[in-house]
Amino acid sequence: KAVVLAMGCRERTREAIAIPGxxxxxxxxxxxxxxxxxxxxxxxxxxxxxxxxxxxxxxxxxxxxxxxxxxxxxxxxxxxxxxxxxxxxxxxxxxxxxxxxxxxxxxxxxxxxxxxxxxxxxxxxxxxxxxxxxxxxxxxxxxxxGLIPENELTGEAGIKLDPVTRGPIVNENRETEIEGIFACGNVLHVHDLADFVTEEGEIVGRAVGEYLKRNIRFRSQSIKIVPGDNIAYVVPQHIDFIVPGRKKIK
The missing domain is CATH 3.50.50.60 (FAD/NAD(P)-binding domain)
Structure with missing residues (x-):
């Protein structure tokens, strides 16, 4: 089985920015x-x-x-x-x-x-x-x-969140650090365009299909991605090595 987190985001309110009066x-x-x-x-x-x-x-x-x-x-x-x-x-x-x-x-x-x-x-x-x-x-x-990713459920599930994006930490297939749980769209990080959300949904859809067929079930060592100068954050935060015999998800 697999779970896809796609709860979107919500707008910041007056209370979130503490305007007095x-x-x-x-x-x-x-x-x-x-x-x-x-x-x-x-x-x-x-x-x-x-x-x-x-x-x-x-x-x-x-x-x-x-x-x-x-x-x-x-x-x-x-x-x-x-x-x-x-x-x-x-x-x-x-x-x-x-x-x-x-x-x-x-x-x-x-x-x-x-x-x-x-x-x-x-x-x-x-x-x-x-x-x-x-x-x-x-x-x-x-x-x-600003917008805030809706990740209360994610946190309650014990999935680690990125302090900058406020979304789950994922690999290149948008799989979280809990095997079989994926995330896409504005729950992962706030996207500029709806088209980008659609593209990410396609990535996750293909990845989930391969996961359910057990093509990407077992992980190997990961490569951590770190933002460089003047880069606020990166998604995905780490990339899994592609091991022999495992199909790569583009």
Whole structure:
């Protein structure tokens, strides 16, 4: 038997990034706002601040604009966009939506509904720079501050996780360190494109087929892969030697 972990990922929420201030209505993850518009047929707000320049955040900034909302600003704590360049150009630049690098929200204000946010510049250590705060009036905040692989079940199963990707450690066949348990997609690490998830699913599908036919059941010594300079992480984290008589999975 074999098990394939494919639980995907979830969006970071306000609680995950600890934004101080009141708890009024009007705070949504970008994915939730996308569901409201695309499936429920509701626009979640009219005066919008987007926190984070991830792909879904930039896409939703454009979508909200097309639905009649005004995007007051897209705030990015890093000195660069964390999404694809084409999304920055097509979703922000083409619609004259302001993108502020090295900025974050320091406080949320409002009673029943958001009325304003206080934003400030940050330094190279991502610490708020004193006396740089400014007020932006808005009724909605969209959060695009990253995705987290859904690996609570993985951890409970005793599978070792990579501290950087927050996904399981795997070999070239995407098999975890527990024999017969494989992982693919955003549960393994967050992918930029859905096409990459599809390709990885095909890799795992072939590998599982060979495993069930016992072509890759027995392991030999592994080669550990270590990230080089300016490389955040690598997947897979180790490669198994191909022993004589065992079919290699491409």
């Amino acid at each position: 009141n708890r009024p209505a009007g705070i949504f993850t970008a994915g939730t706002a996308q569901r409201f518009i695309n499936i429920e047929g509701y626009i979640p707000g009219r005066e919008v601040v987007v926190l984070g320049s991830g792909d879904i955040g930039m896409i939703m900034a454009r979508r909200m604009t097309l639905e009649g909302a005004r995007i007051k600003a897209v705030l990015e704590i890093m000195p660069f966009s964390t999404g694809l360049i084409r999304n920055k150009v097509q979703c922000l630049d083409d619609f004259n939506i302001p993108l502020k690098f090295n900025h974050t929200i320091t406080r949320i204000e409002g009673e029943k509904r958001i009325e304003r946010v206080i934003v400030a510049q940050v330094d190279n250590s991502l610490q708020v720079i004193p006396e740089t705060e400014e007020e932006i009036s808005c009724d909605t905040i969209l959060l695009s501050v």
